[in-house]
Amino acid sequence: MTALDIAHDKRGAASPAAAPARAKPGLVGLTRQKLMDALKSAGLPEKQLRMRAGQVWNGLYKSGFTDFSRMTTLSKDLRETLGNAFDISRLEIVTEQKSVDGTRKWLLRLPSGVPGVPGPEIETVYIPEEGRGTLCVSSQVGCTLTCTFCHTGTQKLVRNLTAGEIVGQVLIARDALGEWPDSNRNSDDRLITNIVMMGMGEPLYNFDNVRDALDVISDGEGISLSKRRITLSTSGVVPMIEKAGADIGCMLAISLHAVNDETRNKLVPLNKKYPIRELLDACRNYPGLSNARRITFEYVMLKGVNDSIEDAKELVRLLKGIPAKINLIPFNPWPGSPYECSDWAQIEKFADFVNRAGYASPVRTPRGRDIMAACGQLKSETVKKRASERFREAQAEA
Template structure:
């Protein structure tokens, strides 16, 4: 049975809810998917299907290649696997990934997929998450979710207004990358003049706090970065956290990806409001963990994300304090114009103020790119993801487009 505490249950600090408790636990379907399993786990599964121990390593390599290099959807497509084994695997397992139930394509080419997750739990409403693909001239970035909902409740983030339903499994996380390759035709047989991949970069910046689903995120990213599988370099994978201090160094040791910190404020009193987790892990503790991040260097800088909120955190004094705080940390500061969503009380900083803020940081010796808002018209931009199945009214969509055009 799934655990269903009250939606407001969670960890509090000074009377403020800083972490939500999951409403449910994962229940596997009757025929579980092999997607997301390690090689050792795959060996156990095919052992259950009757494969002798001395053949398991070879069979695992075959399955691994078909699943993560070829991207097949059925066992019947695995032509170098014996028919008897394919039939036996079909009896007990699938190679399912999440199901695409809706696709939206922005005017700028950004794609957002609403994904339904397979589960053995007879929930009243199927579990769903969102995943976003952002095409650029030199790369294609996939924004991946780690939870249904979010553990945290950052006040400027649309996803933070949602309940935390449950953590995703490793298969559901890796499956988002596979779905993107499915939809884009980006598997090994894709015919292009230069053979370049469309999905080149992964950012764990979708729904959820990745470091509160540590094991599944670690295991999924091990599959995504495996050179004999999906093969996206760890240098092209960025894990973003709002500041789960105990797991930051561990992430460097066990995951080894690039790190991004959702900072957004330079004073504890303001960050307590914007990112309530700060009440548990204040700025000083967070930055100390960053200084100790394994492999930190000028070649492997930490990205500090800073959403620009008009009249809240965008003054030149804030810029000066930001530079002081990050002194000695190899860093890039990514300035994010606030992306509006229905019901938000914040506004995006004026563009000239963003430029002044960026210029000060740049003159202090830090890279300070301003992230170009992508997919605002389909609520696919940073901080806008929310998987609730109710649809926005036409009036709400029109209002969002109008806000995007004026920023």
């Protein structure tokens, strides 16, 4: 039995590889109000809803329980009632990979909704660094945007993740890292200090579920991760950017990657709908924007495509007046990718120019390349099929 299996067993769940089918409605990822509504549907008296919801919330997000039997603040009868009515188990872990640099990647299987048929898959990545640990979370199975430098973009969209499936990625990572109070880890320091919505999918095309999930993750009586430590990355869904600032209020990152529409149209086809000028206007109007809450502009370095000093000059000109940080990302290759990473000397020249112009422009150290966990490399093996087709295949195999 692995350490991950033991972590699950201590909270009352079966081994992740044996995750049960989701026959009952889940509670993970519900906002407080929706959680109270669910408990009411199970017959709990109105006057007890707030208190019972708080007890369940504490069990889910402070203790990490996966079985109601561990929630001893509830009566035995109530634990049995809730256990019969609701599901709080984890997503199924298909594989876990560890990089030589400490990066960890989980391939997770989601419920299919069809008995006996395996569901679609997503990937989640944990990146440990000195003084911090970042969890890269997915919001969709596949992606609609087909960015040509991104491996995920070669996988068609299958579906949006539910809020519970987004929060579930955080819970699984905390299981694996031993971040719950009953773990054997001695340190009180948090290992997951930051969350980035930069995994598979475009978060702003799954707005409601992402909003609810981040509301749960940032709640001070549960996982309690400040929204200043949560970054939502978008390829530029302009109409939703202001709403994200108003309704979610986390940090914003923009996948920019080019300084003119001609190049960005090729790299990020969404630019044809929302060109650079409209995107940057939306950034200037982002609620809460200030020097303390700068927007991060992500810029993947592609040899001979967007890495000239002229590109750097134009980048500085475009971002004038926007409190910003520029993340320079060495391109991470994947099978069949049409680009090469810029030469390191050219990346340094680019970064030096942007730095001298007054913008912080760290060069992101590639992490997890050996397990295809680096930026732009995530892709599950899911194929979009009708449920009936998957069901027939499963029956045939059986």
